[in-house]
Amino acid sequence: MTDYAQIISGILEESIRVKREAILHNLGRIQKGAETLAACVSSGHKILIFGNGGSAADSQHIAAEFVNRLRIERPPLAALALTTDSSILTSIGNDYRFEDIFAKQVAALGRPGDVAWGISTSGNSPNVVAAIADARRRGLATVAMIGRGGKLAAGAELVFTVDSAVTARIQETHITIGHILCELVDRILFPQGFTHEA
Numbered sequence: 001m002t003d004y005a006q007i008i009s010g011i012l013e014e015s016i017r018v019k020r021e022a023i024l025h026n027l028g029r030i031q032k033g034a035e036t037l038a039a040c041v042s043s044g045h046k047i048l049i050f051g052n053g054g055s056a057a058d059s060q061h062i063a064a065e066f067v068n069r070l071r072i073e074r075p076p077l078a079a080l081a082l083t084t085d086s087s088i089l090t091s092i093g094n095d096y097r098f099e100d101i102f103a104k105q106v107a108a109l110g111r112p113g114d115v116a117w118g119i120s121t122s123g124n125s126p127n128v129v130a131a132i133a134d135a136r137r138r139g140l141a142t143v144a145m146i147g148r149g150g151k152l153a154a155g156a157e158l159v160f161t162v163d164s165a166v167t168a169r170i171q172e173t174h175i176t177i178g179h180i181l182c183e184l185v186d187r188i189l190f191p192q193g194f195t196h197e198a
Contacts, residue, residue: 023173040113040141047063047066048109050128077185115142118144136157143156146159147167
């Protein structure tokens with residue numbers, strides 16, 4: 001008989017371990033990332049976030065935390081997921097290549113001072129790699145969340161790695177890092193919102 005309780009506990013413990021190790025490994029980069037993102041939005045620029053599949057969902061989730069709120073009441077912050085407009089995505093994929101779906105949006109919307117934030121568990125998603133490369137050429141700051149490596153490890157200026165071969169564990173860690181970054185941006189820009197915390 002399958003011991004589901006043991007399986008569940010094993011998944012939980014693995015998830016906790018991967019998150020803990022990744023966050024400790026990326027501690028300095030997380031702080032730098034928060035400072036970069038805070039400088040971006042406080043100077044009137046925007047964050048462009050993109051990825052495929054679960055990473056597309058993470059892009060939308062993170063953008064929502066910035067535009068709406070994470071924990072405190074504060075003004076909306078400019079963030080946009082490049083994964084949401086089906087007409088743009090399908091027209092570029094149909095007329096050109098699926099590899100171009102994010103790079104063309106970066107070309108249209110990105111300006112120096114903006115941040116391009118690519119998410120890829122493999123670190124090798126061709127459309128994410130292409131968009132980060134285009135963003136760097138255009139003078140945007142570039143951030144990537146990946147697994148153990150891949151082309152994005154050398155393609156982006158600031159890279160958050162997760163040492164796991166399991167996609168689900170990488171994605172769980174990516175969204176945790178995303179939440180930490182958003183809270184740190186709030187703490188940098190709106191410290192008064194945290195003054196009444198216990």
